[in-house]
Amino acid sequence: MEITDYELFEVPPRWLFLKVTTSDGTVGWGEPVVEGRAKTVRAAVEELMDNYLLGEDPTTIEDHWQAMYRGGFYRGGPVLMSAIAGVDQALWDIKGKQFGAPVYDLLGGPACDRVRVYQWIGGDRPADVGEAAKEKVDAGFTALKMNGTPEMRRVDTPAAVADAVDRLATVREAVGPEIDIGVDFHGRVSKPMAKRLAVELEPHEPFFIEEPVLPEHNDALPEIASRTSTPIATGERMFSRWDFKQIFEQGTVDIIQPDLSHAGGISEVKKIATMAEAYDVALAPHCPLGPIALASCLQVDACTPNTLIQEQSLDIHYNEGSDVLDYLVDPDVFEYEDGYVDLPDAPGLGIEVDEDVVRERAGDVNWHNPVWRHDDGSVAEW
Template identity: 35%
Template sequence: MKIEKVDVWLVEGIKYNWTLLRITTDNGLTGVGEATNWPGSPLVYHAAKHLGERIIGLDPSRIDYIWSKLYRDLNWLGPTGVMMCAMSGIDMALLDLKAKSLGVPCYELLGGAFRKKILLYANYWFIKGGHNPEDYVWQAKEVVAQGFTGLKFDPFAHTNYLFGDDLSSNLTLTSAQEDLAYDIVRAVRETVGPDVQLAIETHAMLSMPTALRMAERLAPLNMMWYEEPVGPESANTLKYFRERTNVPICVGERHYSRWGFRPVLEQQLVDYIMPDITRCGGPSELKRIATMAETYNIQVAPHNPNGPLSTLASAHVCASIPNFFRQEFMFTDVPWRDTVISRPLNIKDGYYILDDTPGLGVDLVDEVMEAHPGITEMKPGFYV
C-alpha cells in the first residue's frame, strides 16, 4: 500500500479558516486530517500541499517513520510554525487511515480508552454582545444551561481579538480597563456559581507587572487557570511569573512538539498544558507530550479553537491518556461545521461522546467544503 495523493482544502470557520486534508492510497483507502492555525492560513494551506507531495509513494502505515522523516527533512525551516501544522494534519490523516484499515477507532491505536466521555470546556461563547459584564452574564447562563461546567474567556478589553488590537499601550491596562476586566470575571463567577470552572485567557498580551497585578486581583474569584501569562519564547520568563504568584497556570497553544514543552515540564512551571493537535505535531505527538507531562504529574487540556476534525482527533487522544483534564470546544461556530464531515460531532451535556466507529469516524464532504472556501491566495492582508 502506497500514498497516491493528498488533497487539501481551506474552509471558512467562524474564528479560523480550517486547513483540512485527505490522504488516498493506491488501493482506495483514505484518511482525513486537519492542520488549522491562525493567522496566516494560506501559508498552512500551501505547506500542507507541499508536504503532501513529499509523502507520495510512502507506506502510510509507517506513521512514526513519516513524522520523523518530515521533521528531519524540514528542520532547516524551523521546528515550529506552518510546517509543524502541516505535519500535524498529515499525522492525523495517517492515524485515521490506519485505524480505518484495521477496523478500530483511533483511540485503540493510541493505547486504548481510559474513557469515552470527554469533558469539555466552552470557548467563544461570548461573541453576541459587547465587552461588558451584562453581556457576558446572559451568555454565560446559556452555556451553563447546555451542560458545560467550564468556561474560558479573555476579559482584558485592549487585547481581546474581538474588541480591539491597539498596540500603543505596550501591553498595559489603564485603571479603567483593569476594573472592567475584574468586573466581568466577578459577574460571571457570581452568575455561574462556585462549581463552574473559569479559565482566564490573557493571550500573552499583558506586560509582566500587569499580568502579575491582575493575577493577584482575580485569584479570589477561583480561576481554573490563568492562561499564557507570558509568551512561549523563554521558560525563564515563565519561571519569573510562577515564582511571584499562586494562581494555577496553563500554557501550550504556542508550544510546538515535545521539544517545545520540555523546559516547561522539566522546571514544573505550570499546572496544566494545552497542546494544540493541529500545531504540536498531530495526535502522535500530542500523545507523546501527554506522556512526558504525566511524569511531572501535570494534566493535559488540549487547545482546540479549530475545525471538527481537530475536535474529533483531540477527543481520541484525550480518551487514551491518564492525565486528561478537559478539552476546549468552540461553543459558537459556523452553521456548516457539522456538515463538512459525514456525521455531526457528538456533543451532549458538556461532553464529547466517543464510540467504536473505525478511525476518527468520519470522512470529509467535498461539496460542502468547496461551498465555503477560505482565501488561499498569498496576497497582502491579515488572514484568519
C-alpha cells in the first residue's frame, strides 16, 4: 500500500480539510489549519505531501513525522507544525482503518469510557453570559468556558477589572457551585493585569484561568501562580514537546491545552500528554475547530490517563455558516450527554466525513480574526 493522492478543501467557517488516498482505496482525513492562515498552511501541506509522502507507505507514521519535522532543517512554529498535524491525523486514520480499530486502540487502548466536554458561552467581547450559561446547563453541559475580558490596556482601570469579575460572578450565580467555569484570558492581558485579575476572580472559583499571558511571557507564570490557588491552563499556541519543556520544569501550570491541529497531530500531542503526566499536569486539548480535529482529540483523550476535559466547537461564536456536525455522515458520533461524549468506536478517527457536503461547501473561505485597536489607535491583542 502506498499514498497515491491527496486533496485539500477550504470549508466554512474557517477550516482546512485534507483527504489522503492510498493505492488500495483507503482514505484518511486530517484537519491542518491555522485559523486565519489557511492558505499558508495549505502551501505547507502541499510541500510535505509532494516531497515526503506521495508514493510512500502510509503506515510508518513515526518515520514520516520525523522526516517532515527534521527534513527541512528549519522546524517548529504554527505553520509547519499545523501542516504536520493534519498529515499525521490522516495517516493515523488510514492505519486505524487498515487494522479495523480506533486509533486509541493502537495507542494502548482506552483509559476511560467517555470524555467530558465543555461548552463556550459569550463571545469575543463577552456579553449576556448569565442567560447563555443557564441555557447550556439546561442542555446538559456541566462545564462552560468564557472569555474573561474584551481588549485590555496594558494597565487598565479598576472598572475594567470589576467588569471581568462581575461577568464571572453573574455566571456563577446563574449556574451554582456544581458547574465548572473556565475563564480564558486569550493572551489579551498583560502581566500586571493578569496578576490583578487572578486575585480578583478567585472568590468565584473559576475552573481554570487560561493563557493568562502570551507564551512568549511564560516566564511570568510563576509570579502569577504564586498569587492564586486557581489552576492555570495554557498551551494552545505552543507547538511541540520542546515548547512545553519550560512550563513543566517551572511547575506552575496545572492544565496543558495543546491543539491536535497545531501541535504536530496525534503523534506529538500523545507524547506531550505523557510528559505532562510525569509532572502531574492534566490534559485539556484546545479545539475550537472542525470534526476531524475533534475526532483526533478524542483519540488521544481516550488513551491518556491525565485527560481532564475536551474543548469542542458546537455553537461557538466563530461558527457562522457551518458547524462542527455539518460535515459528518452520522453526527450522532458526537452526541453530548450529561456533559460527556462517548468514545467513537469506528476504525481510524471514528468518523465518516460527508465528502459531498465538503465538496459542495469548499471554496475561498478567507477567514481572518479582527484587528482590535485601543482608544489611542494602537493595536490591541485579540
